[in-house]
Each structure stands twice: as structure tokens, then as C-alpha cells.
Amino acid sequence: MAQRAFNLPNMLTYARIVAVPLVVLCFFLEGTLKSSDFARWSALVIFIAASVTDYLDGYLARAWQQTSNIGRMLDPIADKLLVATCLLLLAADTDHRGGIAGWSLWAAIIILCREILVSGLREYLAALKVSVPVTQLAKWKTAIQMVAIAFLLAGPAGDKIFPLTTQVGLVLLWIAALVTLYTGYDYFRAGLKHIMDE
Numbered sequence: 001m002a003q004r005a006f007n008l009p010n011m012l013t014y015a016r017i018v019a020v021p022l023v024v025l026c027f028f029l030e031g032t033l034k035s036s037d038f039a040r041w042s043a044l045v046i047f048i049a050a051s052v053t054d055y056l057d058g059y060l061a062r063a064w065q066q067t068s069n070i071g072r073m074l075d076p077i078a079d080k081l082l083v084a085t086c087l088l089l090l091a092a093d094t095d096h097r098g099g100i101a102g103w104s105l106w107a108a109i110i111i112l113c114r115e116i117l118v119s120g121l122r123e124y125l126a127a128l129k130v131s132v133p134v135t136q137l138a139k140w141k142t143a144i145q146m147v148a149i150a151f152l153l154a155g156p157a158g159d160k161i162f163p164l165t166t167q168v169g170l171v172l173l174w175i176a177a178l179v180t181l182y183t184g185y186d187y188f189r190a191g192l193k194h195i196m197d198e
Helices: 008-027 037-063 069-092 104-127 136-159 165-197
Strands: none
Touching (some): 008 037, 037 069, 069 104, 104 165, 136 165
């Protein structure tokens, strides 16, 4: 059991969870929530590294036949922790205009609500011994989400190099939110027949 818990795919998942407080720390380097250019680039590097582990841990677990219950449990949790933390940080950072604020908050709220609702649905269906497989569209949703957050983490620092960095991030965030709504409905529709049978 210990060997499975500490295989490389699971270690990558643990690293993604450790990345969450590190991203937060970047935004608090000066003692208060303030995103200097250095803080944003540092957070972006950590986020990209963590996002890469999201692909690698699943790929390696399947390729090396090292799938485990703890990996299956922690992998989606690590993803949600990383996404939720970044969205909250970006919404809380009011020092800069053009981030997640105003109407853009709705995109973040849609994404967060969907993640909570689908997690609750999965937990309920798991108790009924019903598995809900991840669809290809849901994987694309995650990819768009990650790219959007990467652009938004760069934000004002990225705008100095590529002026549309923040705007691209916001557009992608809305696209991710719309895909999130569709995939959330898709999961709910798949689970609804099992709920009604009860």
C-alpha cells in the first residue's frame, strides 16, 4: 500500500496540491495581497508546472499500470484546489484593472459552482455504485480553464509584453464557463435517471 501511495504518478499529484499554497504565497510576498510583476511571473511558473503534472500523473499511472485508489481520489481534488485558489486570488487582487472583476466574476462563479455540484453528484452516485466517466469535452473544458488562468495570472505583467494578455485570459475564461455549463448539465442529465430511480 505504501509503495502505491508513493509511486511517481501519486507524487506528482501531491506536488500539485503543494503548489496551491505556493501560488498563494507569491501573491503575499510583500506581506499583503499585492501582485507585483515578480509575484505574477512566479505564480505563473508554479501554475504551469502544476498543470503539467495534471497530464503526466494520469498518463504515467496508465502507462506504468500504477493506478491506485488514492490517486483516483486526489487527482480531481488537486485540480479543483488549484483552479479554485487561483480564481479566488485573481478576484481578490483589486490592485489591477482588467482582472476577474465585474461581469467576469460570473464566469468564475459558474466554474466554481459547477465543480461543487458535479463533485456532490459524483459522491452521491458513487454511493449507488454508479460511475460517471469524464467526457472528452470535460477534458477540453479543463484545458481551456487552465490556459485562461495562466493568461490571467500573467495579467498586467504579461500585458507589458503582449498587450492583450489579460483580455485573452478573460475571453478564454468565459469560453471555459460556457463549456462548464454544458458539461455540468451533461453530467447532471446522466445522473438524473439514477436519482429518479431512487
